[in-house]
Amino acid sequence: MVSAPAGFGKTMLLESWEALSKGPDMISWIALNATTDQPAALLESVVDGLHRRSATLSDEPVLFALEDQPGQPTPTHLAVVEQQLLVLVVDCGDLTVTPAFGQTLHRLVHGNAGRVRIVLLTRSDPPVPLHLYRLAGTVAEIRAADLVFTTEEAGELMRLQNLDLAPTDLAVLLERTDGWPAGLMFAALTLAGKTDPARAIREFRGDTGNVSAYLMSEVLDAQPTALREFLLRTCIVDEVRPALAKALTGRPCDRRSLEFIAHGNSFIQPVPGTDESYSYQSLFREFLRAQLLFERPTLALALHHTAATWFAQNGQRLEAIQHAITARRWCDAARYLVEDLDFAGLLVGRQRRLLTTLFAGLPDDLDGADAAIVRATSALAEFDVARSTSELRRARDWLDHDVSTPARASELAITVLQAVCASLGTDVDAGLDAVLAAEAALRAASGEPVIARPDLRLLMAGCKGRVLLQRGDFPAALAAFTEGVAIAETVGVHEALADFLGMSALVEAVWGHLRRAAELAAHATALAESGAQPDEPQSAIVAQAWISTDRGELTEAQDLVHRAAEAAPTHDAHVLAAALALIRARLLRSGGETELAGAELRAASNSYGTQHDGWLNQSLIVDEAKTLVAQHLPREAIKVIEHSPGREQAGSLLVLRRAAIEAGDRKPPLPRAATHRTIPLETQVDSWLVQAAESLRTGDAGRGGLCLERALRLAAPEQLRRPFTEAAPSVQRLLQPTGELMTRHPWLRAPDHLRAHDRAIGSSGHQPGHAPADVARVVPLTCKEHEVLEYLADLLTTEEIATTMYVSVNTVRSHVRSILRKLGASRRNEAVRRAWELGLLPARQQI
Template identity: 30%
Template sequence: MSADAETPGRVAPAVLQPLVAAKTSRPRTIRGGVARQRLHDLLDAALGKPVTLICAGAGWGKTTGVSGWAQERGLPVAWLSVDRHDNDPQVFWSYLLAALRVAGAVPAGNPLADLVAVPADPRERGRLFAAGLARLPAGTVLVVDDLQEIDDADVLGELTDLLRHPPAPLRLLLIGRAEPPLRLHRLRAAGQLAEIRAEHLAFAPDEAAEIVGRHGLALSAEEMATLVDRTEGWATGLQLAATFLAGHDGTRTITDFTGDVRGVDDYLTEEVLADRTRRQRRFLLQTSICENVCAGLADAITQRTDGQRILEELEHDNDFVVRLGAKPLWFRYHQLLRDVLGHRLRLESPAVVPDLHRRAARWHAANNSVLEALAHAVSARDWAYVGRLVTTQAAPLMVSAHRPALVRILRGVPAERLTATPELMICAALLLFHAGDYDGIPARLYAARELLRDRPAGTREPVEIMSRTLQLSADRAAGDMPALLAGANRLVDLLGSARTVPVPAIAQHRAIALNNRGVALLWLDRTGEAERELWAGSYAARVAGVELAEINATGHLALLKVMSGSVREAATLAGGAVELAESRGWRYALQTVAAYFALALVRLERHDLDGAGQALREGLRGHHSDPEAAQWLVAVGVQARLAAARGDVAAARKFFDDARRDRHPRIRVPALDRWLARTEAAVDQAAGADPGGSEPLPLARAAFAKGDLRRAQSLLAEVTTAERDTVGRIESGILAALLADARGQPVHAADLLADAVTLAAGEDIRRPFLIPADPRLDALLQRARLLTPLVADFVGTLRPVRGEQPVESLSERETEVLRYLATMLTAAEIAADLGVSVNTVKAHMRSVYRKLGASRRTEAVTLARDSGLL
């Protein structure tokens, strides 16, 4: 070997020329490679800063991405690929200088141009390169690739010194798998560092489609999204996936592509795991049982105390370990790496896997992440612990956003194990609850209580609480409201003295109990108490995070309100419950049915028949999938009302006949029965038959229709004391106005109807004005429109006024002047009495004549009397 070859400080001696060429040549991208405009734009923007760090693990496309960008832009880029043999300052700086020269970036006259050998003295070398780099052409780009190979303290120190004051003409791009120890924090704080990480290098679906397409594969948009999600956009992973899928004539699917596929396993084992220390590798294997991991969880699993340090080391090295959030608290492993680790763990230490899951389960349970605890307990096949977790912590999640996840976990328990302990029998009952098999629940609960007999009193409490909670669902499904109320009361008392159930679970059970107590009180016709309990249940459910219970309580509040005539408030409550349900994907859950039925009743009162039909269909869909006896009767009433409103009285009658025939034998719902009786009476009357039952309002309407004004008046008097709801008051007011008009009291009739219209306008209620078939109502509505200017627009939306053009409303002052016109007072005297000028009175008189269609005073008085205005 020549002397030159043995002198590392000399620049590119002849024997080293091939190596120099290899190390200073920009890697060529494959022809037809993926055009990554998004990445290229990021690199363009990065040139605005002196230093750019491109940092990601193996196979993320760092080198090819930067090379493709340089090739596309046609930039003169100096490129240096370093390796472990470059951990010597003279060697490193020699190759760096060679890279600049190969790129033609060192012009004549530059201190570096005629350099034969890099100085051995660090200070002289530093001064020489600082001066030379400062005189490079503006915008010179230098890429240093595989920087993670440099670990020599002297090389890193001199590079750090250079970066303290980056040469103005130079744009330095550092590519590596790990964060380099170069004290880049100063550049970062000064805004002089651009950073491109794995999330920027990850392939988007459209970019990944090009990779897949080169293998002759045509995947749907959904399949591409799944593939990108599985690989997390990892370039090498996409290449391996495309090769895997193309290799078997379409017989393989994306779900078959996992980390334990040979190509992925080999790559990640060699490129990621091979360089890990023995402790790090063991740590990765053991903690791979978790989707996400933190220091406390890692320490519990590994039974050591170095979890935080190792997690931060792994994340720092970019070996497919991702920090979740800005702070180093939680981490996760790339999905494919986790597959590889799990496969290796099962091969190397299968016996410890259940133990690892047990440790993870207990850590999660202690930290109130109960679903994760359950999942690990199932993986450990620790069935007794699964049962204990469910009864003490997890069961109330069945009425929360976590219901699907809880059901999936419970279905992982073998069926034969569900009879082993009282707690596991509760799990079986929960699965019956989810399936809507309420008739099967009591038998499970009885068997669970039988197994409890030999237990110490202190260990029975969780099962007893769950047993009572589940019994509520069986009583409610049957419509047995006295039993439901008694059970809810017992549960509330038991919760008040509970000592062995965690506080969050107590709060969840209490919210469920309050909701059920409110429903029972509602249908037992104890409306005031029901409203208080339902409000309390809704709030408690929201605080406890059991949102299905919140939706159900709010839906029943809406039913209470609309059945009490508070239509506007009912619309707000029902709309809020439906919006929450739909946002959680529970559009057709049983707990949402009440809100949909309330919304249908609201729209019926507003005579929006299409909207009512749509809400009814949504509610029926949820009801049919999970029937409940009381809800079924509500559905009967809503369907009958809608059919009657559409003029199909026969269909409406059939709903009531079916309800009597198919009524659940245990159902006890007096308030609901009374509401249905009123609905049926209204349908009977619409059919021209005498209304059944003893409700005074339908009977009064029937008597009026037959001309029996005395009986109608007597029955109406009963209504005014018996009815308290808004709709009932409106209907009573309409009938009272018709009676007054029939008795020759037009002014009183107009006043009564005006009161009813004002009340209806406040709630946007229209249906009651469409029931009477008496033409007198048209004239009364016309008078109300004149006498009640504030609700004139609302009156105009009601039934059309036959034979008359719409009349402009009289103002309050014009109404006063009209009343004076029937007297013998002159305009001057009227003006004096009202305290206004004569001209003002005359102007009001002219306006009254115009609106009434009169030409003189006597004609205006006559028209006003005929229309009931006087």
């Protein structure tokens, strides 16, 4: 039995077999179709005739004329008969095998064992006891799964049609056709003469052209009326299940019914890995949907509405939304999105792009709180906080006037979206209050399973981390972003993962943990380079620029600033813009362009908003005051700080003290918390540098040296160099190349190739605020590279390092190559020597 739908090459297979057959069997063909009169009687008469003719044959081989081949004008095939074994090929074509025909077939099989072999070509299984044949071993079955084309066969077919497809294009074509032979041939006809095969394959569909005509005449029109109706009504869904099929057709349907349909029709097959789900072949599904719309467009809309209701009742909200939108039931679609708090998926998560596309056509004048909430979320996705706030007010008005239905999910959605809007605003305190209120509301509703949605948790983690970073609560901000990293990794949302890694890197960078920041930023960048997500996140680029600036790697920092400006914006754009302004101003100040640096900071302050005392806001003001001090305008610097909302912050008091000393005014007390671990490392170092400058100014060189030493020891582990380039001139004089401090802290000295570049800029002296030529700029090593470097210094081999670190030899070699590149060395002992010079390793006797 060869059982497969139309277009699987059943007849061609048998013709090829006959042509290759060299046996003595007598082969005869019978072609049946809808016009065949009493096919069962015809079958019996043909077999009887074959027996009679076979009995008259002598022992000598003779030629025997066979029946005409189906589909051929008058060909005559000859076979040599040496035995009385007959092979009867029965090609049923598009004829459905009736019970009477099946009974006749069974009698012939049962009563002619050993004399007649029957080859049945059919599009559906005949009503014969196949299970008994299988037990007796008297049936061989060839089905559609055996006839579909493999990758190699499809490639050979395309080459025979003079088409040389790339492996990726061939794979897409196989996926579109599921290996259906007729579909591949139609595709070959479509691709002939096309200059862009990849595009032609993507556009190859089942609802147009030859494919549609073939499926109509050979498949759909050949189905019984009831099955035809079933196919048209159930084709609107991607997966057919018994309960769903019952809802769409209005008729009872169980798993056995779907199994029966699938067994006789390869265009609907079980979904792998499921118990009762079935799916249509993609080209056939496209054809059926187009035919349904053509024949009964009103029914198509009604079926989509029915499917939407069924999916919603069974907890499959995304499918419910898709069908509701197709049915033009926008209110239902919006309700489904809000009821389960799936609105967060418009802003973050794996379905963000799909949901954005689905709701792109949401009418602006659609009434109802849910519709307003969806429009508010879509506005936030486009960074339009004002429009989102307006839509949220409309949603609140709808809820206040509509008391007929429960609105708990809508209330919660509004609260969450208000928190998002507040976190994007200029009032950091109000933003934190709104975020905490939203978290409390979510905890209060924690009894509902919908609250555990990862998209919602990602959204809240981003909002919380954003406002805490602006406030300067680095431990809490890092905890929020780290939570976002964990959630994104768990659910596989790579885009959100890269953003959270980048923001974590920025927190670590501004906190002064430069090595850890570099590792996080590198991880975020690696996601983009691996193709896991499309673009390198702006947050990671800004974090890298901050690190390079703090370490004095000015050229690299400039490049990163340009890259950050061209990166795609995110919801952290407001924060990142302020951070970039700080970086640009510091780069300008390092090059002596203090006026431009001041203008940059003032513009950023006006844009960011300076009415609150958050850390980021005050950092713009502090850096402006530092720029004024570098311009020898201490009184203007004092005025800037005293009129700022964060004048009591440690960084503000330090620059105020330095400006007061230069102006000859009474200096304010040193901030008590300037050395606390939660204070940025830069501020801690600045505290000692200010004290060093004061001591040197009063002639206490001993205490000045001690304070400078404390600053250097604090900065050394992270190679934080910028505070020393911006220190008072009296402090910078102690950091000359031949000085004792530079000898004890060689990490502050630039490598030769960078030092030469600095001298080319200006070796005769440096402008106010410009770094001494020998203050180092070096690419940082990661924690793992530091560990490998220490083992290299201990003269361990690559294999020994790999064993000690529990990593592969190739991983160690990669670390070594990176170390050599970063330290500008060509050999291991040269890298170790350079590390000693830079203070990356404890000083010891050189090799």
